[in-house]
Amino acid sequence: MTEETKLKIMNELQQHGYAINNINDLFNISHKDRKLIPYLLELLDYLSDERDKEFVVRCLGVKGFTEAIPKLLTEFKSAKNNYYRWAIANSINIIHSMTIEKELIELSSSKKYGTGRQMLVLSLGEYKSDLSLNCLVSLLNDEEVRGHALQALGKCGNPEVLSYIEMYCNSENNWIKKVAINAAKKIKRKYL
Numbered sequence: 118m119t120e121e122t123k124l125k126i127m128n129e130l131q132q133h134g135y136a137i138n139n140i141n142d143l144f145n146i147s148h149k150d151r152k153l154i155p156y157l158l159e160l161l162d163y164l165s166d167e168r169d170k171e172f173v174v175r176c177l178g179v180k181g182f183t184e185a186i187p188k189l190l191t192e193f194k195s196a197k198n199n200y201y202r203w204a205i206a207n208s209i210n211i212i213h214s215m216t217i218e219k220e221l222i223e224l225s226s227s228k229k230y231g232t233g234r235q236m237l238v239l240s241l242g243e244y245k246s247d248l249s250l251n252c253l254v255s256l257l258n259d260e261e262v263r264g265h266a267l268q269a270l271g272k273c274g275n276p277e278v279l280s281y282i283e284m285y286c287n288s289e290n291n292w293i294k295k296v297a298i299n300a301a302k303k304i305k306r307k308y309l
Contacts, residue, residue, distance in 0.1 A: 118169045126160065143176040151182070158188045167201040174201070178208030186214050193224065193233070202233025210236040218244045222252045228259065235265045242269030249273070254281050264296045271300025276308040 196202040241249040256266040285297035
């Protein structure tokens with residue numbers, strides 16, 4: 118982000134009654150700073166460089182900032198860069214809205230979004246519905262999101278998916294193997 122852009126943002130924030138000493142202070146906002154959400158969302162329209170937008174998206178990643186979800190979903194769909202898309206998905210995951218399951222399933226299932234989907238897939242583990250479980254099981258066939266699907270299935274904790282998880286407990290990919298073993302253990306501890 119250029120110094121000029123940083124100064125513009127800091128000046129605008131002061132006009133909104135929010136003084137910061139350093140642009141990075143925005144990473145520390147919390148639910149009590151909810152009044153900044155409309156301004157931060159406006160910034161996403163003002164900024165054109167996805168690296169600058171990524172900074173704003175990461176600032177919006179505060180649990181409960183559900184007002185930001187519609188704009189973040191729009192940004193996710195139009196993003197050109199997978200790093201930016203991943204950051205958006207991470208903020209959506211942190212915000213944690215239980216009202217967007219269908220959108221998450223649709224976006225998670227679309228390979229055109231590449232590895233940027235990983236954190237959306239992880240979010241599906243919170244829903245514990247048949248729709249999400251079926252989606253997660255099908256995503257085990259997708260190498261770009263397999264590990265995150267395994268983690269999400271472990272979060273779901275449904276013993277019906279244990280056999281799907283255990284198929285990866287002997288994977289040659291060490292990370293996939295570790296994630297599968299941990300997911301299986303979570304389910305076994307809880308239900309078996």
